[in-house]
Amino acid sequence: MPSIDYVAPTSVNDAVAALAAASGNGRVLAGGTDLLVQMRTGQITPQTIIDIKRIAETREIAESDKAFVIGAAATGVEMSAHNGLKTTFPGIVEAMDLIGSQQIQGRASPGGNLCNASPAADCVPALIAAGATCTIAGPNGTRDIPVEDVVTGPGQTCLSQDEFVVSFTVPKPPPRTGDAYLRLIPRTEMDIAVVGAGVCLTLDDAGVCQAARVALGAVAPTQVLVADGAAALIGSTIDETALNTLAAAASAACNPIDDKRGTVDYRKKVAGVLATRAAQKALERAKA
Amino acid sequence: MTKQHITTSVNGESVEYLCEAQQTLLDVLRDELGLTGTKEGCSTGDCGACSVIVDGNVVCSCLMLGAEAEGRQIETIEGMATADQLHPLQKQFLEQASLQCGFCTPGFLVAAKALLDKNPDPTETEIRFWLAGNLCRCTGYDKIVRAVQDAAAEMRGA
Ligand SMILES: Cc1cc2nc3c(=O)[nH]c(=O)nc-3n(C[C@H](O)[C@H](O)[C@H](O)COP(=O)(O)OP(=O)(O)OC[C@H]3O[C@@H](n4cnc5c(N)ncnc54)[C@H](O)[C@@H]3O)c2cc1C
Ligand code: FES
Ligand code: FES
Numbered sequence: 001m002p003s004i005d006y007v008a009p010t011s012v013n014d015a016v017a018a019l020a021a022a023s024g025n026g027r028v029l030a031g032g033t034d035l036l037v038q039m040r041t042g043q044i045t046p047q048t049i050i051d052i053k054r055i056a057e058t059r060e061i062a063e064s065d066k067a068f069v070i071g072a073a074a075t076g077v078e079m080s081a082h083n084g085l086k087t088t089f090p091g092i093v094e095a096m097d098l099i100g101s102q103q104i105q106g107r108a109s110p111g112g113n114l115c116n117a118s119p120a121a122d123c124v125p126a127l128i129a130a131g132a133t134c135t136i137a138g139p140n141g142t143r144d145i146p147v148e149d150v151v152t153g154p155g156q157t158c159l160s161q162d163e164f165v166v167s168f169t170v171p172k173p174p175p176r177t178g179d180a181y182l183r184l185i186p187r188t189e190m191d192i193a194v195v196g197a198g199v200c201l202t203l204d205d206a207g208v209c210q211a212a213r214v215a216l217g218a219v220a221p222t223q224v225l226v227a228d229g230a231a232a233l234i235g236s237t238i239d240e241t242a243l244n245t246l247a248a249a250a251s252a253a254c255n256p257i258d259d260k261r262g263t264v265d266y267r268k269k270v271a272g273v274l275a276t277r278a279a280q281k282a283l284e285r286a287k288a
Numbered sequence: 289m290t291k292q293h294i295t296t297s298v299n300g301e302s303v304e305y306l307c308e309a310q311q312t313l314l315d316v317l318r319d320e321l322g323l324t325g326t327k328e329g330c331s332t333g334d335c336g337a338c339s340v341i342v343d344g345n346v347v348c349s350c351l352m353l354g355a356e357a358e359g360r361q362i363e364t365i366e367g368m369a370t371a372d373q374l375h376p377l378q379k380q381f382l383e384q385a386s387l388q389c390g391f392c393t394p395g396f397l398v399a400a401k402a403l404l405d406k407n408p409d410p411t412e413t414e415i416r417f418w419l420a421g422n423l424c425r426c427t428g429y430d431k432i433v434r435a436v437q438d439a440a441a442e443m444r445g446a
Contacts, residue, residue, distance in 0.1 A: 003308060003309070003310075004308075004309045004310050005290075005309055006292055006309035006353065006355040008355075008356075008358070029353070029356075031351075032351050032352060032353065032356075033333055033348075033351050036312065036333075036350070036351045036352075036353070037332045037333060037351070039310065040331055040332065041332075049309055049310075049353070051353075051355075051356060053356070075345075077345055100333065100421065101333075101336065101420050101421020101422075102346055102399065102402075102403075102417075102418050102419075102420070102421055103333070103336055103339055103346050103347050103348045103351075103399070103421045104333060104348070104351075104421065106342070106345035106346055106347040107345075107347050107348075107351060107352065
């Protein structure tokens with residue numbers, strides 16, 4: 001392996017400058033659980049590694065009246081230990097917690113999960129369902145965009161070569177909101193999602209759904225926001241009719257691959273089933 | 289490119305080393321510091337043979353760069369026993385024959401120690417989930433799980 005450079009900037013601006021200086025041959029390092037594997041196998045050969053973990057903004061999990069701000073390089077262990085986040089968005093925390101083993105949890109970050117841009121990334125559908133945005137820093141300052149706009153295809157994001165994700169902002173939801181993320185894997189631990197489904201919904205005091213977002217993973221080149229699935233829930237009490245419409249919409253939204261882990265038909269079917277179950281779990285949480 | 293000059297703490301002792309940017313912490317431990325108790329199985333985060341504790345969290349040293357260790361507190365298998373006494377986990381692994389070839393053992397011991405540091409009384413299910421990132425091709429896991437349970441009981445004074 002040719003010799004490469006490692007830098008660990010302590011400010012957002014210094015990190016952007018390091019990315020710009022690397023002119024396309026730089027790679028952001030968060031937990032390294034994707035990056036170091038890809039370097040090892042020769043899939044990628046960066047010349048400069050820019051470790052963002054010494055930048056305070058990428059590490060903090062902050063709660064205000066309005067929102068949770070989750071540092072892009074916060075770890076799964078840190079997210080699971082944050083009681084406020086866990087209570088308000090158990091779906092996001094559970095989705096992150098599904099990633100790999102305890103060893104991986106000590107390093108893996110939501111920013112890495114998003115920017116690695118795997119269609120099967122577990123934390124991403126949960127963030128999309130919860131309406132999260134991300135703050136992207138670059139030479140011209142920062143911009144905020146919805147999480148669902150970041151990934152453009154397998155391994156591809158809309159970030160330019162001198163930009164990186166600093167943090168996620170998840171607005172505090174109204175009362176009677178619940179979220180959930182479920183995935184199907186052939187084993188019980190340590191596997192890649194065949195289908196993942198995230199749902200976040202809000203009820204009024206009569207139990208009628210006022211707002212909903214449904215996102216699927218592993219069933220298309222990018223995560224999919226299933227708008228007509230959400231529309232099926234809104235205005236209903238999440239009854240059987242609404243859930244059936246949701247399941248059909250989720251199946252129809254899939255554009256999956258056919259591989260040894262699941263055929264196209266199987267993934268479509270399971271997407272409907274998981275979206276339904278995630279909606280039921282989110283409903284229970286919204287009522288609790 | 290210039291080598292990185294790193295100052296860190298390994299098993300409570302201050303350590304300095306030079307490393308290349310792409311060297312993993314596992315490479316540094318084994319090749320630069322001569323701490324070969326930490327094993328390399330897969331180098332892709334799947335087997336847990338390279339487990340070490342960094343600032344209280346168990347991680348795969350094959351998925352961390354040596355350069356990232358600046359200012360951290362690292363614990364490896366070499367730090368588990370004292371000069372005259374094995375750690376209760378080590379004793380139980382020996383007594384219960386929780387190893388055969390032994391290649392996975394340092395990783396299991398370090399990961400199990402990280403668990404018991406956080407949770408002195410884990411259930412069997414908690415132990416199995418916690419150790420899901422450690423693979424063993426010999427024992428079938430049951431003896432490992434029992435050794436962790438018994439070491440936990442011993443450490444609680446139960
Ligand atoms: C054994 C094992 C099991 C796994 N299991 C799962 C699983 O069950 N589900 C799952 O979804 N994933 C899984 N993964 C993949 C991986 O752990 C996750 O995708 C993780 O969230 C990546 O985060 P990271 O911080 O380690 O990313 P890194 O490896 O540091 O980075 C990943 C990519 O994103 C870029 N990047 C990182 N942070 C930023 C940022 N803030 N801004 C811009 N670019 C950035 C990097 O340059 C790199 O290209 C597994 C990996 C391993 C090794
Ligand atoms: S060698 Fe690190 S997990 Fe296998
Ligand atoms: S004892 Fe041989 S791999 Fe575990």
